[in-house]
Amino acid sequence: MRDLLTIARDANAAKRAVAKLGTNDKNRGLAAIADALLAHTDEILAANQTDIENGRAAGLNDGLIDRLTLTESRIAAIAEGCRQVAALPDPIGEVLWMRKTPGGLDIGQKRVPMGVIGIIYEARPNVTVDAAALCFKAGSACILRGGKEAFHSSLCLTRLMRQALRAEGLPEDAVNLVEDTSRESATQMMRLNGYLDVLIPRGGAGLIQSVVMNATVPVIETGTGNCHVYVDAAADLDMAQRILVNAKCQRPSVCNAAESLLVHRDVAEAFLPMARDGLAPAGVTIHGCPRTVALLHTAVPATDEDYAKEYLGYELSCRVVDSLDQAIDHINRYNTGHSECIVTRDYDAARRFLDEVDAAAVYVNASTRFTDGFEFGFGAEIGISTQKLHARGPMGLTALTTTKFIIYGNGQVR
Amino acid sequence: MRDLLTIARDANAAKRAVAKLGTNDKNRGLAAIADALLAHTDEILAANQTDIENGRAAGLNDGLIDRLTLTESRIAAIAEGCRQVAALPDPIGEVLWMRKTPGGLDIGQKRVPMGVIGIIYEARPNVTVDAAALCFKAGSACILRGGKEAFHSSLCLTRLMRQALRAEGLPEDAVNLVEDTSRESATQMMRLNGYLDVLIPRGGAGLIQSVVMNATVPVIETGTGNCHVYVDAAADLDMAQRILVNAKCQRPSVCNAAESLLVHRDVAEAFLPMARDGLAPAGVTIHGCPRTVALLHTAVPATDEDYAKEYLGYELSCRVVDSLDQAIDHINRYNTGHSECIVTRDYDAARRFLDEVDAAAVYVNASTRFTDGFEFGFGAEIGISTQKLHARGPMGLTALTTTKFIIYGNGQVR
Numbered sequence A, B: 001m002r003d004l005l006t007i008a009r010d011a012n013a014a015k016r017a018v019a020k021l022g023t024n025d026k027n028r029g030l031a032a033i034a035d036a037l038l039a040h041t042d043e044i045l046a047a048n049q050t051d052i053e054n055g056r057a058a059g060l061n062d063g064l065i066d067r068l069t070l071t072e073s074r075i076a077a078i079a080e081g082c083r084q085v086a087a088l089p090d091p092i093g094e095v096l097w098m099r100k101t102p103g104g105l106d107i108g109q110k111r112v113p114m115g116v117i118g119i120i121y122e123a124r125p126n127v128t129v130d131a132a133a134l135c136f137k138a139g140s141a142c143i144l145r146g147g148k149e150a151f152h153s154s155l156c157l158t159r160l161m162r163q164a165l166r167a168e169g170l171p172e173d174a175v176n177l178v179e180d181t182s183r184e185s186a187t188q189m190m191r192l193n194g195y196l197d198v199l200i201p202r203g204g205a206g207l208i209q210s211v212v213m214n215a216t217v218p219v220i221e222t223g224t225g226n227c228h229v230y231v232d233a234a235a236d237l238d239m240a241q242r243i244l245v246n247a248k249c250q251r252p253s254v255c256n257a258a259e260s261l262l263v264h265r266d267v268a269e270a271f272l273p274m275a276r277d278g279l280a281p282a283g284v285t286i287h288g289c290p291r292t293v294a295l296l297h298t299a300v301p302a303t304d305e306d307y308a309k310e311y312l313g314y315e316l317s318c319r320v321v322d323s324l325d326q327a328i329d330h331i332n333r334y335n336t337g338h339s340e341c342i343v344t345r346d347y348d349a350a351r352r353f354l355d356e357v358d359a360a361a362v363y364v365n366a367s368t369r370f371t372d373g374f375e376f377g378f379g380a381e382i383g384i385s386t387q388k389l390h391a392r393g394p395m396g397l398t399a400l401t402t403t404k405f406i407i408y409g410n411g412q413v414r
Helices: A004-020 A023-039 A041-057 A062-068 A072-087 A125-137 A148-167 A183-190 A205-214 A237-249 A265-282 A290-295 A304-308 A324-334 A347-356 B004-020 B023-039 B041-057 B062-068 B072-087 B125-137 B148-167 B183-190 B205-214 B237-249 B265-282 B290-295 B304-308 B324-334 B347-356
Strands: A095-100 A106-113 A116-121 A141-145 A175-177 A198-202 A227-231 A258-264 A285-288 A315-321 A339-343 A361-366 A383-385 A393-395 A401-412 B095-100 B106-113 B116-121 B141-145 B175-177 B198-202 B227-231 B258-264 B285-288 B315-321 B339-343 B361-366 B383-385 B393-395 B401-412
Touching: A004 A106, A004 A116, A004 A141, A004 A175, A004 A183, A004 B347, A023 A041, A023 A072, A023 A125, A023 A148, A041 A062, A041 A072, A041 A148, A062 A148, A072 A125, A095 A401, A116 A125, A116 A183, A116 A205, A125 A141, A125 A148, A125 A175, A141 A183, A148 A175, A183 A205, A198 A205, A227 A237, A227 A324, A237 A258, A237 A265, A237 A339, A237 A361, A237 B401, A258 A265, A258 A324, A265 A285, A265 A290, A265 A315, A285 A290, A290 A315, A304 A315, A304 A324, A315 A324, A324 A347, A339 A347, A347 A361, A347 B004, A393 B401, A401 B237, A401 B393, B004 B106, B004 B116, B004 B141, B004 B175, B004 B183, B023 B041, B023 B072, B023 B125, B023 B148, B041 B062, B041 B072, B041 B148, B062 B148, B072 B125, B095 B401, B116 B125, B116 B183, B116 B205, B125 B141, B125 B148, B125 B175, B141 B183, B148 B175, B183 B205, B198 B205, B227 B237, B227 B324, B237 B258, B237 B265, B237 B339, B237 B361, B258 B265, B258 B324, B265 B285, B265 B290, B265 B315, B285 B290, B290 B315, B304 B315, B304 B324, B315 B324, B324 B347, B339 B347, B347 B361
Parallel strands: A116 A141, A116 A198, A141 A175, A227 A258, A227 A339, A258 A315, A285 A315, A339 A361, A361 B401, A401 B361, B116 B141, B116 B198, B141 B175, B227 B258, B227 B339, B258 B315, B285 B315, B339 B361
Antiparallel strands: A095 A106, A106 A401, A383 A393, B095 B106, B106 B401, B383 B393
C-alpha cells in the first residue's frame, strides 16, 4: 500500500508524461480501460460483493447499498462511459486568442492540463472510473479518495485501470487511489499544497463542507442545491404545474431537483391547489408559510430552516410572496447558488429574474432538472460547481483544465 | 467604526445594487472618485503624513516608507488610474455563447459580477483606490484590508471614495475598508464564508502563505515569482545577455524579475562571462553551482535554498545544465509558476520549453518583465495569479467576474 505522500509524489512525477500524451494515446488508454472492465467483470463483481456484505453488516440503508451495488449492466455502462469520454473533443492545446503587441511580441493564451487533480467522493464505485477517465482525457493525473464502504470495488477498478494503462505503455500513475480511508488521510489530502492543483469534493453537504472548511489547496465547491420554482403573477399555470412536478418529483434525490416553491399572491389561490394535486401522486409533503397553510389545509407550517433545506426527498417548502422583488430576495437569501426557475409570460419579470437571481443556472419556463453537463451539451460532467471561481454550474472537460500565456519574441526587453 | 461582520453584511446588501449599475453609472462613479481625490489632495497628504511619521517612529526602512508615501503627483496618478479603468470596456453582460438544445432550450453562458470581493494587501495606499476602482467597474462590492502602516491614508481615501459615490446617488457600500487592523480581523476575513465570493491577497510571500493556509473562502494566490532565464545551446548570446540584464536589473523588486539563470553547458564558457559583465554595473551577486563558480571566480557557491529563493534584489542564482530536459526539470522543481524564459534559435527547443514548462507565462526570446496586465493588453491589473484555478497570470477586469448559465424555455421538462 502506497501512503498518501508517496501517491502524491508518484502522481506529480507522472503528470508531465500525462500532459504530453496526444489525443490518440489518451483515447487508446480509455478504450483499453473500457475493455479491461468488461473482460474482468466477474472480478469486479466479486470485490463489490465484499463491499455489499460489509455494508449490510454495518447496517447501511437500502439507498446506500443501491448506490454501492455494481451489476453486469452497470459495469457495461461504466465502460461505455469511458468510450464516450474518448469520443469527446480534446480540450488541450486550444489557443483561446493570440495577438501581437505594439512591441512585436505574439502573446496568446493556451489551454493546458491542470496537473494533478484530487477527487474526494462517497461510496459510489462508478465515480472511481468516471473521474479517472475525465481527468486522463483532460491530460492530468488524478488522486482518488472514495468512501470506505466502496473500498474493495474502487481498489479493484483502480488496479484494472492502472494495468490497462501500463499494458498500453501509458503512465499508470496517471490514476491513483488513496488506500488509507481514515479521516486523517482525508484531512492530509486537503492540505497537499504543492502536490494538488485542485481538489473537487463530490457528495453530500457534510463532505463538501468538511472540504471547504479544512482544505488549504484550491477547491471547487460542488453540488448542494436548494433550488426554487417561482410562479409569477403572469405565469401559465398549467405550465407551472408541469415544471413544478417535474422539478420536484422526477428524481428528488439529486441536487437539481426543486426544494422550494414561491407563488405570487395574485395567483396563489388558483395555483396552490394545482400544486397540491400535481404533487399528491408522489406523496410530497408541503411545508408552507401561513398564507399557504390557509389555502392548503394539507400543508404543514414551514420553519425558517425549511426554506434553507435541501430535502432530497418528497418534501417541498412553499411561500406566497407579494412581488417579484420579494421572490428574488427570498431566493438570494436561501438558495445555494445552484438552479432557479421563474414561470412567467411577463417579459420584464423574466429579464429581471435572469439578471438579479444569483445562481449558477437561471431558467425561464423550464425545469431546474436540466442543470447537467450532458443536458448542457458538454458530453460529460465531473460535478456541478456552486462557487463562482473557475467554473460555475455543470463542469465538463474544460473545467478540469487551466491556461498558460505563451509569448513569442525576438529579443524584446522592457 | 463598523466591525467586520457589519461591513460584510453592508457589502452583501449593496452587491445587488452594484451589480445592476449600467456602464455609464459605473464610469460616472469612477470619474467622481478621481475628481474627489484631486479636490482633496491636501487632506490625503495630511493623513499620509501621519502614517509616515508613525512609520518612521516604528523604524520602517526607507523602502517601506517610500511605498507608503503619497505625493501630489502620486495622487494625480491614482486619480488618472480611476479614469483609465472607466475607459476600459465593461466586462459585464457579455454572452460567451448561446445555443439551442435538441429539446428547444436556448442555453447560454453570461458574464456576471462576482458579488463581494475581498482584497488583503500591505502598506500601499494606492492599492486602496486601484482595487476599489477595478472591483466597482467589474460590478462587485469590495472589502479592503490594507496594512496598518497605511491605515490613515487608506481611511481617508476610502472616505473620499464613499462620499463621491454617495454624492452621485451610487451605493457607497460598494467600497468598504476594514478599520480593525488586528491579526484577528485578518483571520476572520479569511473565513467569511457566505459573505466573500473570493479573497485576493496582494503582497509578499508571507502574507500570501498566511491567506492560503488559513482561508476557508475561495482564494486566488498571487504574486511570488521565482522566474528563470534559460540560455539554450542554440541561443543568440548577445540577445541572451540583453534579456538577462533586463529581466534581472530593470526593476529587481517585482515578481516578474528574473531570480535564476540556467545555462546550457555547451555555451557556459562563452556566456557566463557575458552574464557577469552585463550584471556587474548593477552590482548583482551571482550564487553559482560548482561549474559556474569554476568559470566565474566572482560567483559565490549556491545552496539549494538559493535555487528556490525570490531575491527581489541584486542577486541571482545560476546553474549550468547538461540539457534542455535538465533545464525544464530544474524549472518545474524550483519555480513558483510565474514567468519563465528560454533564449534559443532552435525550433524544437522553443516548442518543448513552451509546452513542458509549467508556469503562468512562458517566453521564447523575450524578458520575463513583460508579465503584466498592461503589457498583455488588459488595460489594468489586480494582481498576477500563480495558481491554476479561475485565473492564471496577469488578472484584468474579467478575472474579477464570474459567469452564470441563462436558459430560455417554453415549458420544457425532463
